[in-house]
Amino acid sequence: MFPVVLNLKNRKVVVFGGGEVAERRVNKLLRAGAHVDVVSMDFTERLKKIKNPMLKLIGRDLRQEVPDLNAYDLIFIATSDAALNDALEKMAREKGKLVNRADAVADFIVPATLEKDGILISVSTHGRSPEMARHIKKLVKKALGKEDILFVELQEYARAVAKEKIKNQEDRRGFLRSIMHNLEMSEMLRKGDLQGARELIRRRIDAYSEH
Numbered sequence: 001m002f003p004v005v006l007n008l009k010n011r012k013v014v015v016f017g018g019g020e021v022a023e024r025r026v027n028k029l030l031r032a033g034a035h036v037d038v039v040s041m042d043f044t045e046r047l048k049k050i051k052n053p054m055l056k057l058i059g060r061d062l063r064q065e066v067p068d069l070n071a072y073d074l075i076f077i078a079t080s081d082a083a084l085n086d087a088l089e090k091m092a093r094e095k096g097k098l099v100n101r102a103d104a105v106a107d108f109i110v111p112a113t114l115e116k117d118g119i120l121i122s123v124s125t126h127g128r129s130p131e132m133a134r135h136i137k138k139l140v141k142k143a144l145g146k147e148d149i150l151f152v153e154l155q156e157y158a159r160a161v162a163k164e165k166i167k168n169q170e171d172r173r174g175f176l177r178s179i180m181h182n183l184e185m186s187e188m189l190r191k192g193d194l195q196g197a198r199e200l201i202r203r204r205i206d207a208y209s210e211h
Contacts, residue, residue: 001109001126009033012071016062016088017078018043021102025076025110030054039067040079062088069095078102112137117149150189150197155179158201165205175205 011034015022018040029036030052038047039058047057058067062084069075075092077085077099085101092099099106104127111124112133121140123133158179162172179185179201188197 001124003122003124005120005122006032008074010035011073012037013074013076014039014067014069014072015076015078016040016085017080017102018047018057019078019080020044022076022078023047025078025100025102026050026055028110028113029076037067037072066091069097072097075099076102077106114141114144116141116144117152119144119149119152146192147186147189150192150194151180153194154185154189154197154201157198158205161201161205179204 008029009032013029013034013036015025015029015036015038018038019042022038022040023044023046026036026038026047030050033054035054035056037056037058039060039062041059041061043057043059060067062079066088069092075088075097077088077092078101079085079088082103085103089099089101089106098108100108100110109124109127111122112130113123114121114137121137121144123136123140125133155176158176159172162175166172166175182200182204185197185200188194188200
């Protein structure tokens, strides 16, 4: 498996199946900004209540008719019929499409994810134990503190300043690494003083670039 984070904004995807697993897929896809078609004979009540122009529920018996797969960038298969899932996967592969299956490992998996204040963390057990992946996600969430969130903002600021002041890429990396291990900055962020940490960045980068 090769880990990636996909930009699905305005991409068109299809979800086959209208149960709880499909519902979870749909919610994540909509949050990612994708256009989502859900094809099934039945849909959960929560799916039917979603009011989002990016979502279309298509009532159709997939054993009789499958929509044109060429219209979609990604295929998600989540019906309760394993034989039907096999057939849908075969059709998708014939079209050269990437496939996710809820009941088996196909081309890609949907990991347990944690999103908090601009940080995205994904946890996968390569499909061996989704429950353990969710448990690890909870442990990471507990360990992620306010200081870590602020450090992301500080690094974003530091990178922008460093690009202006430090022309050599390796020197920029060295500067950014030094920030991560600076005890004075860590103490400022523990106190929530992001502005003070930024001012310290400016003082340190002047000295660093002169050196």
